[in-house]
Amino acid sequence: MEALSRWALALAAILAAGSAHANDSVMKNQSDPNNWASQLGNYAGQRYSPLNQITTDNVKNLQVAWTFSTGVLRGHEGGPIVIGDVMYIHTPFPNKVFALDLKNPGRILWKYESVQDPNVIPIMCCDTVNRGVAVADGKLFLAQADNTLVALDAASGKELWKAKNGDHTKGESLTAAPLVVKDKVFVGISGGEFGVRGHLTAYDTTSGKMLWRAFSTGPDADVKIDPAKTMMMGKPLGQKDLGVSTWPGDEWKRGGGTTWGWYTYDPELNLIYYGTGNPGSWNPTQRAVDKDRNKSDNKWSMTIFARDPDTGDAKWVYQKTPFDEWDFDGVNENILANINVNGQPRKVLVNFDRNGFAYTIDRATGELLVAQKYDPTVNWASEVDMTTGRPKVVDKYSTFANGEDKNSTAVCPAALGTKDQQPASFSPDTGLFYVPTNHICMDYEPFSVAYTAGQAYVGSTVSMYPTPNSHGGMGNFIAWDAAAGKIVWSRPERFAVWSGALTTKGGVAYYGTLEGYIIAVDMKDGKELWRFKTPSGIIGNINTYTQGGKQYIAVLSGVGGWAGIGLAAGLTQESGANAWHEAVHPGHRPGTVATAGLGAVGAHASLGEYTQLGGVLTVFHVPDQK
Amino acid sequence: MSKPAVLFALCLIAAGDARAEDGYPTAARVDYVLGCMAANGQSQEAMRKCSCSVDEIAARFPYDKYVAVETARVMQDAPGERASLVRGAAWIKDLQEEFRQIQVAADLKCF
Numbered sequence: 001m002e003a004l005s006r007w008a009l010a011l012a013a014i015l016a017a018g019s020a021h022a023n024d025s026v027m028k029n030q031s032d033p034n035n036w037a038s039q040l041g042n043y044a045g046q047r048y049s050p051l052n053q054i055t056t057d058n059v060k061n062l063q064v065a066w067t068f069s070t071g072v073l074r075g076h077e078g079g080p081i082v083i084g085d086v087m088y089i090h091t092p093f094p095n096k097v098f099a100l101d102l103k104n105p106g107r108i109l110w111k112y113e114s115v116q117d118p119n120v121i122p123i124m125c126c127d128t129v130n131r132g133v134a135v136a137d138g139k140l141f142l143a144q145a146d147n148t149l150v151a152l153d154a155a156s157g158k159e160l161w162k163a164k165n166g167d168h169t170k171g172e173s174l175t176a177a178p179l180v181v182k183d184k185v186f187v188g189i190s191g192g193e194f195g196v197r198g199h200l201t202a203y204d205t206t207s208g209k210m211l212w213r214a215f216s217t218g219p220d221a222d223v224k225i226d227p228a229k230t231m232m233m234g235k236p237l238g239q240k241d242l243g244v245s246t247w248p249g250d251e252w253k254r255g256g257g258t259t260w261g262w263y264t265y266d267p268e269l270n271l272i273y274y275g276t277g278n279p280g281s282w283n284p285t286q287r288a289v290d291k292d293r294n295k296s297d298n299k300w301s302m303t304i305f306a307r308d309p310d311t312g313d314a315k316w317v318y319q320k321t322p323f324d325e326w327d328f329d330g331v332n333e334n335i336l337a338n339i340n341v342n343g344q345p346r347k348v349l350v351n352f353d354r355n356g357f358a359y360t361i362d363r364a365t366g367e368l369l370v371a372q373k374y375d376p377t378v379n380w381a382s383e384v385d386m387t388t389g390r391p392k393v394v395d396k397y398s399t400f401a402n403g404e405d406k407n408s409t410a411v412c413p414a415a416l417g418t419k420d421q422q423p424a425s426f427s428p429d430t431g432l433f434y435v436p437t438n439h440i441c442m443d444y445e446p447f448s449v450a451y452t453a454g455q456a457y458v459g460s461t462v463s464m465y466p467t468p469n470s471h472g473g474m475g476n477f478i479a480w481d482a483a484a485g486k487i488v489w490s491r492p493e494r495f496a497v498w499s500g501a502l503t504t505k506g507g508v509a510y511y512g513t514l515e516g517y518i519i520a521v522d523m524k525d526g527k528e529l530w531r532f533k534t535p536s537g538i539i540g541n542i543n544t545y546t547q548g549g550k551q552y553i554a555v556l557s558g559v560g561g562w563a564g565i566g567l568a569a570g571l572t573q574e575s576g577a578n579a580w581h582e583a584v585h586p587g588h589r590p591g592t593v594a595t596a597g598l599g600a601v602g603a604h605a606s607l608g609e610y611t612q613l614g615g616v617l618t619v620f621h622v623p624d625q626k
Numbered sequence: 627m628s629k630p631a632v633l634f635a636l637c638l639i640a641a642g643d644a645r646a647e648d649g650y651p652t653a654a655r656v657d658y659v660l661g662c663m664a665a666n667g668q669s670q671e672a673m674r675k676c677s678c679s680v681d682e683i684a685a686r687f688p689y690d691k692y693v694a695v696e697t698a699r700v701m702q703d704a705p706g707e708r709a710s711l712v713r714g715a716a717w718i719k720d721l722q723e724e725f726r727q728i729q730v731a732a733d734l735k736c737f
Contacts, residue, residue: 075704075708126708127704127708416711440711462710463710463714464710464711464714465714465715465716466714466715466717472717474711474715494694495694495697495701496711514697514701515693515694515696515697516697533651533693536700537697537700537701559700559701559704559708
């Protein structure tokens with residue numbers, strides 16, 4: 001408990017230093033380790049808990065304490081928020097929110113369900129996901145798929161205000177969790193596959209009034225860049241309007257740079273951090289100025305922004321993948337930590353980019369300290385030039401050099417990245433980062449595409465497969481030393497790891513798998529300590545909190561329909577079974593095998609609520625000794 | 627709403643992680659039988675045939691592989707990039723084919 005009080009003191013110090021800056025209620029809720037007050041655990045995005053009741057010794061005794069079915073079948077990203085005795089959970093479209101009473105597990109205090117235009121569904125590229133809600137000042141903020149930001153009374157679920165942040169007929173949608181700093185709530189925008197123009201927008205938490213909007217592309221005034229002041233690689237930018245000049249014609253107007261990842265905040269420096277996504281079309285030729293890669297950075301796509309939350313002004317920028325040729329959508333979270341780099345204590349930001357490089361950056365100045373591959377099979381670039389900060393692109397894997405309608409093969413990683421949005425965790429105890437990763441490569445064939453508002457603006461055929469000549473699986477869970485830029489240990493996984501990680505003072509790290517397993521490992525060496533199969537695949541983030549003085553672990557699972565029915569009933573469908581039976585047993589009529597049965601569709605209907613297991617919250621505890 | 631949730635939780639705890647020698651948890655068999663009965667009828671006879679079928683599968687197809695096939699099945703129905711992830715993996719295709727053959731053999735024997 002000594003460590004716990006030290007942690008509380010450290011947080012109290014930050015709270016005191018930052019009270020003039022941060023949102024006081026968020027800081028207060030975050031400083032109480034009994035809560036899980038924000039999606040990433042705290043403003044720094046560490047997903048670490050100082051709770052230590054569940055340890056490497058007793059984690060094997062974890063059992064299900066209670067479960068809750070959300071009644072929604074699609075992919076469940078994000079996770080529960082816990083403040084005091086109340087848990088808030090959310091669902092994919094139609095973005096229901098439930099407030100649950102933890103004193104009486106599973107009891108619904110209130111429920112919110114919006115009415116949204118279902119036409120938003122087809123423009124959501126990657127499932128109708130939502131990464132969760134934010135709670136501050138007694139209000140709950142939800143960024144709905146249909147671009148509505150809504151504030152609810154956290155006690156009653158009553159609507160307080162709504163703001164419209166975008167237009168789905170232009171391909172815009174909302175999937176990211178909002179962030180609250182001071183009197184502002186920040187939301188981004190999704191739609192990177194629809195030629196939208198990304199931005200981050202601040203709304204007043206009380207009135208819902210828009211306070212500022214900073215675009216990811218275009219003139220400096222729109223991007224809120226001052227070339228004399230905004231820094232890159234530790235120096236002022238100097239050049240003006242790079243958000244226009246690094247694009248051909250007016251391509252910047254459909255230049256992507258969406259902001260659908262996570263946002264973090266440093267109260268002392270008073271800076272918010274986030275990444276921008278892929279530039280417009282996936283076909284690099286359409287984004288090249290004078291057919292010259294060197295003139296075509298497509299700024300400020302693929303960029304880490306550090307902004308003043310009060311004004312939106314960009315303090316510093318760092319573009320990870322100038323002139324993207326692979327859809328390495330640069331939105332991943334920027335985790336803030338204080339670590340020693342080259343023997344010096346540094347305030348850093350660590351970013352595990354989709355492009356396969358992990359960047360350690362001075363978060364005050366934007367100075368690049370470390371950039372190394374966090375999967376050794378990454379091949380599109382040999383290294384990052386530490387003077388310019390630019391990747392050294394390998395021609396063989398350059399889809400621009402190879403050209404339109406040419407297939408660039410065996411590019412690693414795939415467009416899904418070495419890591420997607422699922423947030424990593426930092427443990428101040430070990431000083432290491434715990435990262436859920438993909439281990440996938442691709443073939444990428446760009447082609448010319450025309451822009452139509454609200455239609456997909458992709459222009460590339462991509463085929464993905466497990467990294468060749470490796471362990472055969474599609475993922476790894478790794479421990480990363482961000483000072484040295486080295487993998488400390490790595491656990492191969494059969495499927496890509498798409499759940500957010502959690503680390504704890506108890507020495508246990510947790511993550512989930514697409515098979516539905518929640519897995520607990522020893523943070524020292526990655527050794528597996530416990531696993532449990534939840535009812536569906538896990539792409540949500542694992543959290544921990546206490547209730548009545550006892551530690552719980554919670555996770556949302558759900559990637560789609562019910563697996564069992566697909567397997568057990570799939571064979572019985574006319575199309576499948578009869579042809580197959582005929583092939584293996586010519587002349588044998590499998591008359592009794594379900595040909596007169598209901599088939600999978602009917603089966604779903606007949607199973608009622610059981611089929612709603614797509615989305616399930618599972619809460620675990622170590623039962624009291626009898 | 628709260629009652630079913632709590633009841634289901636209790637069931638899970640009671641069931642724990644009971645496994646037969648072939649490694650299939652009881653819950654996985656029950657899940658398969660429920661799905662199989664939903665397609666073949668809610669009768670005692672269907673229950674018997676479906677149970678026979680899942681036992682045949684369990685005897686020939688390791689549980690770990692079954693979990694992979696189950697996962698691939700769900701992922702294939704997911705929208706966008708996610709489905710292409712599992713479609714691109716040759717080992718998944720092979721595994722699904724192997725499962726299908728074992729399932730057909732099981733159904734021919736049991737039905």
